[in-house]
Amino acid sequence: EGAPDAPLRICISAGEALPEDVGRRWREHMGVDILDGVGSTEMLHIFLSNRPGDVVYGTSGVAVPGYALRVVDEDGNEVRPGGVGELLVNGASSANCYWNQRDKSRNTFEGVWTRTGDKYILRDDGRLEYCGRTDDMFKVSGIWLSPFEVEGALASHPQVLEAAVVAARDEEGLEKPKAFVVLDSGTPDDDLRTALKEHVKSKIGKWKYPRWIEFVEELPKTATGKIQRFKLRDEPNGC
Incomplete structure (x- = not known):
């Protein structure tokens, strides 16, 4: 019945990707947006996110300044808008390797690019829409x-x-x-x-x-x- 009297400026979602319906209902009820984004231990930081005044529910947003993103298919080729592929990220906060896990390091860290293990749809507007973990697809x-x-x-x-x-x-x-x-x-x-x-x-x-x-x-x-x-x-x- 309208937004409650809560001193909220903005909210952040973490853990699992935010369902579009949950975000919209929260906005309608609370009167503020939830910023949904993606980070990882390997990157230390959120590298893909919606941002204040530029929220599109149902997407993970766009690259955070300082990071570059690619969405690639099984052969390593970048997908076209509408295609599904694995998300790779390039940023200075990336880890060098996994401790004492050489095979996993070789499969995850490819030069300046880090494989996230997440599947995404690249939309026509450049935003990324989460599909699931590579192992879950x-x-x-x-x-x-x-x-x-x-x-x-x-x-x-x-x-x-x-x-x-x-x-x-x-x-x-x-x-x-x-x-x-x-x-x-x-x-x-x-x-x-x-x-x-x-x-x-x-x-x-x-x-x-x-x-x-x-x-x-x-x-x-x-x-x-x-x-x-x-x-x-x-x-x-x-x-």
């Missing part, structure tokens, strides 16, 4: 699917608190999205499963909807709030 019907996009669609449903999406195999051995959902309200039953599937179809497309939905009390996370999807991939398929 998978193809459905030969097309890359972003778990984060499906998670955002699920989280936009009023009865969902949060969600995580991983790849699971169907009876034919093909990978399809499976969702783990923490409810904010409602009864975890088949009717709600069907409603959530239809909600995702209407938001982002029919082929992206989760074929299985499992309701859980909480999602496994790191100490910094990042969802540990690899733990969910080991679970058996839900209904």
Whole structure:
């Protein structure tokens, strides 16, 4: 019912990428923006971010001054606008290597460029749209699917608190999205499963909807709030 009387100038999101719907609802309710950006231990600093007065929810923004970014495909070629690839960053704050992990160092640090392990879509306006960790991405019907996009669609449903999406195999051995959902309200039953599937179809497309939905009390996370999807991939398929 309008912004509360809170002395907030601006807010910052960290840990997981900020879903577009969460950012918009926060803005409507609190009257201030959330700045979503990306940093890493290897770079010491945020290198990609939205900024005050220039926020586009659903994106991670643009390069922070002092950093250069590239989005490359599996062959190392820069993708064109609309393409999906891994984000590389170049900046003076980069680490030199991982201590006593030579192979990992060689795979991550390529000259002045550091591989982030994150997949992004390069938009026509130059902004970057998060898709997911490289290890979390998978193809459905030969097309890359972003778990984060499906998670955002699920989280936009009023009865969902949060969600995580991983790849699971169907009876034919093909990978399809499976969702783990923490409810904010409602009864975890088949009717709600069907409603959530239809909600995702209407938001982002029919082929992206989760074929299985499992309701859980909480999602496994790191100490910094990042969802540990690899733990969910080991679970058996839900209904």
